[in-house]
Every structure is written in C-alpha cells, then in structure tokens.
Amino acid sequence: MTTVVEFSSVSRHYGEVKAVDQVSLKIAEGEFFSMLGPSGSGKTTSLRMIAGFEQPSEGYVIIHGHDATGLPPYKRDVNTVFQDYALFPHMNVLENIAYGLMVKGVAKKERLSRAQEALDMVALGEYGLRKPAQLSGGQRQRIALARALVNRPKVLLLDEPLGALDLKLREQMQSELKTLQRQLGITFIFVTHDQTEALSMSDRVAVFNKGRIEQMGSPRDLYNKPQTAFVAEFIGSANVIKQPLVDTLGLQSGKTFALRPEYIDLNAVSEAVSGELNAKGVIRDIQYQGANTRYQVMLDSGEALNVSCANSFSAGNEGSGDVLTDGAEVNLSWRADAMVELRDVELRGENVNVDNAGA
Amino acid sequence: MHSDHSANGKASVWLKIAAWSGLIFLHFPIAIIALYAFNTEESAFSFPPPGLTTKWFAVAFGRADVLESIGLSLQVACVATVLAMTLGTMASAALYRRNFFGKESITLMLILPIALPGIITGLALLTAFKALDIHPGITTIVIGHATFCVVIVYNNVVARFRRISASLIEASMDLGADGWQTFRYIVLPNLGTAMLAGGMLAFALSFDELIVTTFTAGHEKPLPIWLLNQLTRPRDVPVTNVVAMLVMLVTTIPVFLAYLLTKGGEDVAGSGK
Amino acid sequence: MNTVAVTPGGAEVKVKRSPLGRFSDVLYRRPNLYLLLLLVPPLLWFGSVYIASLLSLLWQGFYTFDDFTMLVDHTLTLSNYAQLFDAANFDIILRTLLMALSVTLFSALLAFPVAYYMARFASGRTKAFFYIAVMLPMWTSYIVKAYAWTLLLAKEGVSSWFINLLGLDAVLQFLLSVPGIGGNTLSTSNLGRFLVFTYIWLPFMILPVQAALERLPPSLIQASADLGGTPFKTFRHVIFPLAVPGIAAGSIFTFSLTLGDYIVPQLVGPPGLFLGTMVYVQQGSIGNMPMAAAFTLVPIVLIAVYLAIVKRLGAFDAL
Numbered sequence: 013m014t015t016v017v018e019f020s021s022v023s024r025h026y027g028e029v030k031a032v033d034q035v036s037l038k039i040a041e042g043e044f045f046s047m048l049g050p051s052g053s054g055k056t057t058s059l060r061m062i063a064g065f066e067q068p069s070e071g072y073v074i075i076h077g078h079d080a081t082g083l084p085p086y087k088r089d090v091n092t093v094f095q096d097y098a099l100f101p102h103m104n105v106l107e108n109i110a111y112g113l114m115v116k117g118v119a120k121k122e123r124l125s126r127a128q129e130a131l132d133m134v135a136l137g138e139y140g141l142r143k144p145a146q147l148s149g150g151q152r153q154r155i156a157l158a159r160a161l162v163n164r165p166k167v168l169l170l171d172e173p174l175g176a177l178d179l180k181l182r183e184q185m186q187s188e189l190k191t192l193q194r195q196l197g198i199t200f201i202f203v204t205h206d207q208t209e210a211l212s213m214s215d216r217v218a219v220f221n222k223g224r225i226e227q228m229g230s231p232r233d234l235y236n237k238p239q240t241a242f243v244a245e246f247i248g249s250a251n252v253i254k255q256p257l258v259d260t261l262g263l264q265s266g267k268t269f270a271l272r273p274e275y276i277d278l279n280a281v282s283e284a285v286s287g288e289l290n291a292k293g294v295i296r297d298i299q300y301q302g303a304n305t306r307y308q309v310m311l312d313s314g315e316a317l318n319v320s321c322a323n324s325f326s327a328g329n330e331g332s333g334d335v336l337t338d339g340a341e342v343n344l345s346w347r348a349d350a351m352v353e354l355r356d357v358e359l360r361g362e363n364v365n366v367d368n369a370g371a
Numbered sequence: 372m373h374s375d376h377s378a379n380g381k382a383s384v385w386l387k388i389a390a391w392s393g394l395i396f397l398h399f400p401i402a403i404i405a406l407y408a409f410n411t412e413e414s415a416f417s418f419p420p421p422g423l424t425t426k427w428f429a430v431a432f433g434r435a436d437v438l439e440s441i442g443l444s445l446q447v448a449c450v451a452t453v454l455a456m457t458l459g460t461m462a463s464a465a466l467y468r469r470n471f472f473g474k475e476s477i478t479l480m481l482i483l484p485i486a487l488p489g490i491i492t493g494l495a496l497l498t499a500f501k502a503l504d505i506h507p508g509i510t511t512i513v514i515g516h517a518t519f520c521v522v523i524v525y526n527n528v529v530a531r532f533r534r535i536s537a538s539l540i541e542a543s544m545d546l547g548a549d550g551w552q553t554f555r556y557i558v559l560p561n562l563g564t565a566m567l568a569g570g571m572l573a574f575a576l577s578f579d580e581l582i583v584t585t586f587t588a589g590h591e592k593p594l595p596i597w598l599l600n601q602l603t604r605p606r607d608v609p610v611t612n613v614v615a616m617l618v619m620l621v622t623t624i625p626v627f628l629a630y631l632l633t634k635g636g637e638d639v640a641g642s643g644k
Numbered sequence: 645m646n647t648v649a650v651t652p653g654g655a656e657v658k659v660k661r662s663p664l665g666r667f668s669d670v671l672y673r674r675p676n677l678y679l680l681l682l683l684v685p686p687l688l689w690f691g692s693v694y695i696a697s698l699l700s701l702l703w704q705g706f707y708t709f710d711d712f713t714m715l716v717d718h719t720l721t722l723s724n725y726a727q728l729f730d731a732a733n734f735d736i737i738l739r740t741l742l743m744a745l746s747v748t749l750f751s752a753l754l755a756f757p758v759a760y761y762m763a764r765f766a767s768g769r770t771k772a773f774f775y776i777a778v779m780l781p782m783w784t785s786y787i788v789k790a791y792a793w794t795l796l797l798a799k800e801g802v803s804s805w806f807i808n809l810l811g812l813d814a815v816l817q818f819l820l821s822v823p824g825i826g827g828n829t830l831s832t833s834n835l836g837r838f839l840v841f842t843y844i845w846l847p848f849m850i851l852p853v854q855a856a857l858e859r860l861p862p863s864l865i866q867a868s869a870d871l872g873g874t875p876f877k878t879f880r881h882v883i884f885p886l887a888v889p890g891i892a893a894g895s896i897f898t899f900s901l902t903l904g905d906y907i908v909p910q911l912v913g914p915p916g917l918f919l920g921t922m923v924y925v926q927q928g929s930i931g932n933m934p935m936a937a938a939f940t941l942v943p944i945v946l947i948a949v950y951l952a953i954v955k956r957l958g959a960f961d962a963l
Binding site (some may be wrong): 094166 | 539544545546547548549560561
C-alpha cells in the first residue's frame with residue numbers, strides 16, 4: 013500500500029517543552045487513522061504539522077512521497093475539519109464551501125456547481141444561502157466537512173470534529189464519517205481524546221502520551237494486547253498487576269500484567285472455582301452501570317481488583333445480586349491468557365514497529 | 372435575564388431615579404446649547420430665552436471666518452483619520468497575538484498621547500516644531516491629531532482582531548489561500564467595520580480637539596479654536612451658539628455610526644461555536 | 645451521498661500566483677520580517693513625532709530663562725525643576741491635585757448608579773439607549789461642553805432661573821459662603837469649576853465601570869443570595885469589590901484630564917493658577933519655555949504615581 017503521510021523522527025519543541033518528541037509513523041492511502049491521547053499528549057500538534065500550521069523542530073514530514081517540511085498550509089494537498097468548524101462568518105454556506113476553489117482560481121460557475129454538489133453530499137443541499145450563524149452545531153459540522161472535501165484532498169485531517177456535539181448526534185456522525193471515508197477512499201486522519209470514538213471508527217490508532225506514540229495498531233490489538241500500562245488504562249479500563257501480587261499469583265516475578273475487568277469471573281465463595289488463576293477477596297464497592305455492574309474487590313493480599321459483570325437475564329445475574337452485596341466474600345478467577353504482559357519501560361515513538369501500515 | 376430584580380426591587384426604584392438623573396445631568400447642558408442657538412437675544416444669556424428664531428443660522432453661514440474654520444477642521448480631520456487608520460491598523464495587526472520583547476512598551480507608547488494631559492502633548496509638539504524650524508500650520512495640526520487618534524483606531528481594531536478566531540485564518544490557508552488572499556477575503560471583511568468605527572471616532576475626536584490644537588495650529592483657526600476665541604466676544608454670542616450646536620451635531624453623527632458598526636461585533640467575527 | 649474523485653499529485657500544490665501572493669509567501673516564511681514591516685511605520689511615527697517631542701520638551705526644562713531680557717539661552721541649569729518646590733508653585737500643584745482627586749471621587753459617585761443600572765437592570769433597547777446616551781456626551785466637543793456651562797452658570801442664566809424656581813437661593817448662598825469652595829457667584833467659585841470638570845469627564849468614568857459590572861456573572865449574585873447574603877451585603881462584598889477595577893480605570897481619565905486641563909480654569913472659577921494654566925501662561929504670555937517645560941514634569945510624575953496605584957487595583961485589566 014502506498015504511504016500518504018510519513019513522520020520521520022519528528023519533534024516539536026516549545027522552548028523546553030517537547031510537545032512532540034521523536035515521533036515516526038506511516039499512514040497508508042485510504043486508511044482511517046486515529047491519533048488518540050489525553051490533552052497535551054501531542055496528537056493535535058502532530059495533526060497541525062501535517063496541515064502545515066506548525067513546522068517540526070526536528071525531523072521530516074513527508075506527504076505523498078515528497079518532503080513537505082517547511083511548506084505553508086496553502087501549498088499542501090491536505091484539508092482540515094476544525095474543532096470549532098472555523099466557518100467564515102461573513103460568507104454564506106455556499107461561499108464557504110466554494111472558498112478553496114475560488115482562491116485556486118476555479119471559474120465561478122464551476123466552483124458553485126461543485127460546492128452545491130458537495131453540499132448535496134452532506135445532505136444539506138437546501139442550506140446554501142444561509143449564514144453559518146443560522147445553522148445548528150451538527151449542520152455546521154457537515155458544512156465544514158463539505159468545505160474540506162470539495163477540494164478533493166488526498167488526506168483529510170479532522171481535529172476533534174465531534175467534540176462539540178451531543179452524544180446521539182456524535183454517534184450518528186461517527187457512522188456517517190466512516191461511511192463517507194469508505195466511499196471516497198480518502199485517507200482520514202482523525203484526532204480525538206475519546207477512546208470509544210477512536211476504536212469504533214479507525215483502521216488503526218496511534219496512542220499518544222507525553223509527546224510520544226506509546227502504541228500503534230488496530231483497535232482490536234490495542235484493546236487485547238496493550239503494551240504499556242498507559243495504553244491498557246487509557247483504552248477501556250484495566251487492572252494493572254504488579255509486585256507483590258504477581259508473586260502471590262505465582263506468575264513470573266518482576267513482570268507487569270494487564271487484566272481487563274470483564275475477563276474476571278466473580279463467584280460467591282460457596283460456588284466452585286473454574287478459572288486457571290484464582291484469588292479471594294471482599295467486595296468493597298458496587299457500581300451499577302446499566303449494562304454492567306462493576307465491583308471493586310479487596311483481595312486478601314491487600315490489593316484491589318476491578319471486576320465487571322454483564323447484567324444479563326439468561327445468566328441469572330439479577331438473582332445473584334442478593335449474594336454479591338457490599339462486604340460479601342467472593343472468589344475471583346480468570347484464564348491465564350487473559351493476562352497481557354506489559355513492558356514497564358516507557359516506549360519511544362521510534363521503537364514502535366511502523367512497518368505494518370494498514371490494517 | 373437579571374434574576375435579582377425581585378431581590379432588591381425597592382432599591383431599583385432609587386437606582387432608576389439616580390441613573391436617569393445622571394443621564395439628564397449629562398444631556399441638560401447639551402440641550403441648553405441647542406436651545407440657545409435659536410435665542411432671539413443678542414448679547415445676554417437670560418433664561419428662559421425671550422423668543423426663538425432661526426435667523427442666526429443664516430448669519431453664521433454668511434460669515435467667511437466660520438466657513439473657513441469648518442473647512443479647515445474637516446480637512447484636518449479627514450487627513451488625520453486616514454493616517455490614524457493606517458498606523459492604528461498596522462499596530463494592531465502587529466500587536467494582537469504574538470508576544471515579543473518590548474510589546475508592552477509599544478502599547479504604552481500608543482496610549483500615552485491620550486493618557487497624558489493634552490497640554491503636555493501639545494507643548495511637546497510645539498517645542499519640537501520650533502526646534503526643527505517647522506512653521507505651525509495645517510500640517511502640524513494634522514501631525515498632532517494623527518498621533519492621538521492612532522490609539523482610537525488601534526483599540527477598535529485590536530479588539531476585533533482578538534475576536535477573529537485564529538482557526539478562521541488557519542482554515543483559509545488550509546483551503547489554499549495564501550497570506551494575501553487570506554487578508555483580502557477573510558481578515559479584511561471581518562475587520563472592516565471595526566476599522567471604519569475606529570476611523571469615525573478618530574474623525575470625531577480630531578474635528579473637535581482643542582487642547583493639543585491650541586499649540587500646533589499657529590495662526591490657523593480650526594473650529595474649536597474659533598469657538599474658544601469667541602468666548603471672549605460678547606457681541607458674537609448668537610453666531611457662537613449656532614456654531615457650537617453645529618459642532619455638536621457633526622461629531623454626533625460619526626460617533627453614532629461607529630456605535631452601529633460595532634454593536635453587533637460579538638457575532639460578526641465569532642468562531643461559529 | 646455522492647462520490648468525489650481524488651486526483652493524484654505531488655505534495656506541493658501548484659497554482660499561478662499574483663505578485664502580492666508571492667510577497668505574502670515571503671512574509672509567511674519570515675514572521676519576524678512581517679512583524680517588522682507592520683511595526684516600522686507606527687514606531688517611526690511615534691518615535692520621531694511623539695517620543696522625540698516629549699524628550700525635547702523635558703530637555704527644554706534644563707535651559708535658562710533670562711528674566712530681564714525675556715530670552716531663553718541654552719545654558720543648562722537645574723533651577724527650573726528646583727523652583728517647582730517654591731511655596732507658590734507648590735500651592736498650584738496642591739490646588740490642582742485636590743481638584744483632580746475630588747472630581748474623580750464625585751465622578752465615581754455619580755457614575756456608579758448609572759453604570760450599575762445599565763449593566764444589571766437595563767436590557768435590550770434601554771441598554772442601547774443608555775449606552776448611546778453616555779457615549780454621545782463623551783465625544784461631544786470639549787469646548788462646546790465648556791461653553792454650555794458658561795451659559796448655564798452666567799448671571800441671569802439657566803442655573804439661577806432654576807435655583808429661583810426651586811427656592812434654593814438660601815442653599816446656594818450658604819454653599820458660596822463656605823470658604824474654599826465658595827465665591828461671589830457660581831461661575832467664579834471653586835464649586836462651579838468643580839461642577840464643570842465633573843460634568844466634562846463623567847462619561848469617561850461611567851463606561852469602564854459599566855464594562856466591569858457587565859463582566860460580573862449573574863450567577864455570582866445568585867450564589868451570594870443563595871449563601872444568605874442580603875442585597876446590601878451582596879453589594880458590599882461581591883458587586884462593589886468587582887467594580888473597583890472599573891472605577892480605577894475610569895479614574896485614570898478623570899484624574900489625568902483634570903490635572904492637565906488649562907481651559908476650564910480660565911473660563912470658570914476664581915483666579916489662581918492651575919498646573920495647566922501655569923504651563924500655558926509660562927509658555928504663552930511670559931514666554932518662559934524652560935519653566936513651562938519644567939512644570940509639565942509635575943503632571944507626568946503625578947500621573948505615573950497615580951497609574952502605579954490604580955494598577956494594583958486592577959485598573960489596567962478593566963481599560
């Protein structure tokens with residue numbers, strides 16, 4: 013597969029602060045690629061270096077095989093959907109969409125017809141003469157998308173574009189974006205701090221932390237095989253098992269493991285134990301979350317583990333609620349292969365395997 | 372909108388009275404000027420005026436010195452406004468976002484001509500003109516006015532610059548517009564009304580400025596100086612009254628327009644959030 | 645949803661460019677050059693016209709004025725600046741300072757209810773009306789406003805008519821008999837001068853106070869009421885402290901403008917020089933430019949001190 017965007021040891025420093033620190037990555041053509049991380053992790057700065065709003069302090073940004081380092085945004089064939097949409101308030105919707113074509117010198121008739129086409133594509137064909145202020149958040153979001161796509165960029169950059177929308181609308185836009193990306197075959201580079209969003213939409217995700225990429229891979233890989241404690245805890249939730257629990261459980265001493273709460277079975281002490289690994293403890297806290305119930309169990313050895321159980325009728329869990337009350341003694345059990353060994357050294361971006369571009 | 376209406380509803384009656392009295396205090400003398408412009412009496416200020424007439428308007432407009440002063444003041448105000456708009460807009464473009472060494476001092480320097488009493492600015496300019504052997508005249512008036520009008524334009528434009536979201540400019544460049552195109556199609560349309568408003572206020576300020584002008588005018592007589600000279604001449608009172616009212620009207624119009632241009636500012640250049 | 649075709653190409657987009665576009669490319673690549681180009685004209689203007697003038701003015705204060713020949717000679721001396729501390733000159737400074745402070749205080753008193761009403765109770769049209777109604781007198785010609793007061797305060801003028809009508813003659817006579825503020829008539833008394841100053845600079849106080857009150861979120865007042873604050877306590881402990889920066893910002897104008905004024909003291913009030921009139925007389929009728937220059941240092945110093953004080957009250961954030 014062709015690589016469209018490549019970072020080669022890219023760093024961005026602001027004085028002493030390393031916003032992006034030695035990041036290398038390759039993004040393949042047609043890929044839906046997400047940059048996921050907490051605020052200040054370097055994901056937005058990385059996106060802005062692709063767009064050309066920021067220039068790397070070190071390293072190279074390569075777009076479609078050509079070095080783009082130093083090129084201003086208007087000389088790059090990438091377009092951005094901004095977090096605040098950045099629609100021009102003094103222009104109507106059609107003028108907004110046609111703007112990119114206008115500044116490139118496309119004749120008025122052609123650019124307006126193409127703008128209308130793009131507007132139809134996002135199902136807002138009737139709204140061409142409105143001003144951005146007269147639109148709802150979701151509509152502005154679609155206009156911003158149409159304005160970027162009408163230029164037929166090779167790469168579309170999306171900077172937390174769904175952040176300002178409410179949950180229902182966000183979920184709807186997620187699936188629309190995904191469908192659109194599949195249809196157009198354009199590379200989407202999507203920045204978000206919302207792990208469910210990244211997991212549900214992306215072919216591949218890069219998890220950023222402190223200016224570096226901690227891990228890069230498919231959503232499934234990231235969830236099932238986290239390599240670091242940060243990734244394990246940032247994507248979903250995880251019990252990170254360290255010393256001395258590792259020894260108590262009879263595992264290889266000195267290693268660290270992640271264990272997802274839903275991979276642990278929880279039974280009353282009276283019931284038979286089924287798993288390969290076991291521990292005994294007392295329920296300290298119960299959070300009812302609708303689809304699941306989360307228990308915090310204090311082990312006899314002193315550590316706490318989180319356990320998540322699906323609330324399903326067929327399993328008869330609603331009946332066990334009587335037994336599993338706060339303070340109840342329980343048996344925990346899980347399979348040995350549910351435990352994922354973590355590297356305890358923080359990874360540098362350059363050490364991440366970057367050759368497996370594409371899902 | 373204000374939920375504390377009921378909490379101190381009684382106090383707000385007094386407050387209302389106090390607020391409206393304040394407003395009346397501000398406008399009463401101005402109303403008196405308007406009234407006296409129609410006074411039939413020639414050389415006294417008795418109240419109420421014995422009768423009303425419009426004949427002084429014709430007299431005032433028949434006076435060559437009045438017309439000359441009006442022409443001079445308009446001319447000065449126009450040139451000073453153009454200069455102030457150019458310099459003020461440049462300064463605000465340079466100062467609104469980036470931080471650099473000396474930025475605070477530059478801002479202070481822009482404000483100084485209106486923060487320091489006019490007599491200092493006026494006298495300073497006068498000594499400098501004398502030292503350079505420049506004869507006071509229309510040019511020196513314009514130089515003085517442009518200097519203290521810059522900050523008026525600067526204040527208006529810099530406020531608008533701050534409201535134009537940075538992502539608008541980035542979006543424009545992202546869509547392929549270079550710096551010039553971005554300025555032409557995005558920045559200027561969003562800035563235009565603020566520049567115009569600043570220009571209007573600068574015009575109004577220049578048109579009736581007296582304190583600095585006294586020092587820089589030499590033998591020229593712009594309208595405020597003409598008015599000041601009139602105060603010592605009892606027999607010209609009716610003409611003075613008419614001119615005073617006209618000056619008031621001439622400054623009122625641009626100030627009102629400036630208000631209209633900037634009042635909707637919040638949603639003109641917002642980021643669309 | 646329709647499909648938009650993607651066209652392949654290099655990293656750099658090639659479009660034909662205007663000369664201005666190419667020029668802006670250079671500026672984009674060199675932000676410091678861009679900044680420099682923007683700053684040079686205003687800096688040149690202010691540096692050469694304004695700052696140079698100020699410095700030359702203060703430098704003049706070191707020149708010698710010959711009292712007999714009435715000529716300035718360029719021998720440098722400190723005596724002009726030293727003379728500022730003469731008792732007579734010190735009187736002028738004190739008189740002006742007192743006036744500036746009382747005008748500031750009284751303006752704040754008058755401005756507060758107007759600003760408070762505007763910010764917290766007026767909405768929509770009333771607010772717009774108030775805003776324009778304050779802004780217009782602020783921008784109305786200084787000399788016209790001063791002239792209006794000479795009409796108002798004149799003998800047989802508007803003020804005496806109203807005072808007669810309301811039967812306040814005795815009150816006026818009493819006020820005019822108070823030493824310090826009194827005088828023969830309103831137009832030759834300190835009281836009259838004080839009124840004119842307050843009138844002229846009042847709008848400069850209202851608008852910053854209003855802006856400061858406007859920024860105060862209504863939830864703060866609700867929170868105070870919720871926590872048991874009476875309206876008075878809420879005002880005393882929440883509203884007023886948050887309005888202080890606005891008052892301080894407005895006071896910069898009332899203080900500084902009164903301090904340097906030289907026209908109003910000539911038109912209204914008792915004889916006796918003010919700082920501004922002193923400077924004006926020295927340079928004009930006497931022609932003692934060095935002394936005039938030395939005197940300008942006084943308002944500069946007083947204002948610098950004043951700015952340092954109000955800066956601590958948050959005035960600069962409320963400007």
